[in-house]
Amino acid sequence: MSAVAAMIDVAMIVVDGLDVRFGEGAAAVHAVRDARFTVAPGEAFGIVGESGSGKSTVLRALTGLNPDWTGRVAIAGMAQVAHRPREFYKQVQMVFQDPYGSLHPRHTVDRILSEPIAIHGLDKADSRIERVLVDVGLGPDFRFRYPHQLSGGQRQRVAIARALVLEPRILLLDEPTSALDVSVQAEILNLLGRLRREHDLTYMLVTHNLAVVAHMCDRLAVMNQGRIVEEMTVAQLRAGAPREAYTRQLLRASIGYDRQAAEALKTFD
């Protein structure tokens, strides 16, 4: 058996022929076109692309937030249908971009973390909350605070704790640090790296930031106009040798400003 076949055999996430369309008739948008990739257990897989490339839509289809997709999605060997059973969310949790929008402003941290525990009927809520708060580096002092009493970085830690409290196997991360200052971003990326090692988690990270993906992931897919144009290892990205012209342009623009490079920019359809 080839190495690739072996990986698919034990893959944590398999996406095959994924298509997502929005709207009808002339206003129809084909947001994701025939996406396919696999993610091994314990791996961190990134999707990068510009706005409108379809990267977040892939993640939302995976997590069941967008039921209008066709194709094959299997998580931990289980084929998924549009509506996910509760058990699915015990295994797959998501962290969103904006920690100011994703936490209920009138709920304390305690209530935010209690909710998933209650929904899934888990026992020992008290000790689970205490443990997860320590795990994300906040500690018990933060348990009865409201989101407005927390900084952006602390809020994102609460959002990560909410995902982690169910002890999932997969975390889906949608631009988890793009709303944060760089020094806070460093803290959150370090935290996510440590949690992945300690809890043997599988990550899917969606971002526009190539440096963040290079830091966090093992492999990545590059999306443009709904298509995955290229899949590569982070080592290939670091070597500055992407196969596709689109990826090379994205890489060049991510490094910094250059007058000549600005002149040479092209649109890829």
Place this chain on the structure above:
Amino acid sequence: MDRDKTLLSVEDLWVRFPGRTRTVEAVRGISFTVGREKLGIVGESGSGKSVTGRAILRLIQSPGEVAAKRLEFDGIDLARVDEATMRAIRGKRISMVMQDPKFSLNPVMTVGQQIAEAYLVHRKEPAAEARRKSLDMLAAVRIRNPERVYDLYPHEVSGGMGQRIMIAMMLIPDPDLMIADEPTSALDVTVQMQVLAILDDLVTKRGMGLIFISHDLNLVASFCDRVLIMYAGRIVETCRASALHEARHPYTRGLLQSLPRIDRPVGELQVLQRDPAWRDGPVMS
């Protein structure tokens, strides 16, 4: 065109926001000058960089207070002129581009009308002339089909195009100095590069002065001529942009080291350890 001419000189600028229990000092006695160059101001949220930009244009609202020994623009003391004079300067001679076009454009006017309005506010010209000028300006910021875009409403344009429209609007009165507050942070990297090229040409070809406020150190290092690094309302370090990566202040160094890198793996990222002494420590240059 005199390249070395100072356009704006700021001396001992303070901005305070009195509150019920304490006064927040957002900017604490900073001094700098801007010539016909790209001057970057970098720092994290709350460092005072945006407030500095707004204070220059006297856009700090009451109860906020601005005080400065000198706030001189082309021989005019901005801190002491009356509001009518200030209105004649704003937009016409010093303009400002904000971060998000979604919140800065009027949603019920076409973008063309808004650009034309920016022209007519400062000039008595026929409307047809304003329209022609606006179309020229849209072309100047590399909008491919100015005639079509002129009649679009802000919700009909993308973020990148919206930001170029904002820049067109700010450029039409031909300002001497532009204050751009995170003008490209909401844009994709390739669109960002195009917008920066427009600003770059304005500085190098028309001799405009640019204050470029940003949190992105790598971008500022590659785009600007000089950089001020702000922390807790003060400038803690100034340097040439090309030498930003050799910065000496522990805050600047800490920021640079906290960045993940594309070119090589860094293992654990360095977390910034803030030193209380930075608040009032010496300025490095």
